[in-house]
Amino acid sequence: MHSDDTICYCFHVSKRKIINYIRVHRPRRASQVADCGGAGTGCGWCIPFIKKYFGQFEAGTLQPAEPGTLGQGPDQHEPTSAEEYAAQRAKYIREGHGRPAPGAIPLPPAD
Numbered sequence: 001m002h003s004d005d006t007i008c009y010c011f012h013v014s015k016r017k018i019i020n021y022i023r024v025h026r027p028r029r030a031s032q033v034a035d036c037g038g039a040g041t042g043c044g045w046c047i048p049f050i051k052k053y054f055g056q057f058e059a060g061t062l063q064p065a066e067p068g069t070l071g072q073g074p075d076q077h078e079p080t081s082a083e084e085y086a087a088q089r090a091k092y093i094r095e096g097h098g099r100p101a102p103g104a105i106p107l108p109p110a111d
């Protein structure tokens with residue numbers, strides 16, 4: 001995945017926006033990243049990724065939002081592309097783990 005790929009499908013927030021928000025606003029808790037366009041306040045799918053970026057920020061290892069891999073969330077295997085990320089989110093939603101926010105990017109068709 002690249003920095004312009006979407007991380008929060010519920011509120012259309014890119015990886016670049018989230019990383020830049022953390023670097024500029026220096027939140028004290030991961031939950032404060034929700035102030036970045038509502039990221040993480042819909043279905044909840046993206047929260048592990050937001051927490052990962054926040055953890056990297058706290059550890060001083062958060063890299064600028066350059067093209068690269070998305071990395072691995074705490075409870076999810078590592079998506080290698082935006083399509084895989086979207087498919088994993090769709091599975092998460094269809095299994096009843098979260099409800100997309102109104103206006104969220106639609107789920108891809110089920111297989």
Ligand code: FES
Pocket residue numbers: 007008009010011039040041042043044045046047100101
């Ligand atoms: S994808 Fe971020 S809250 Fe649903």
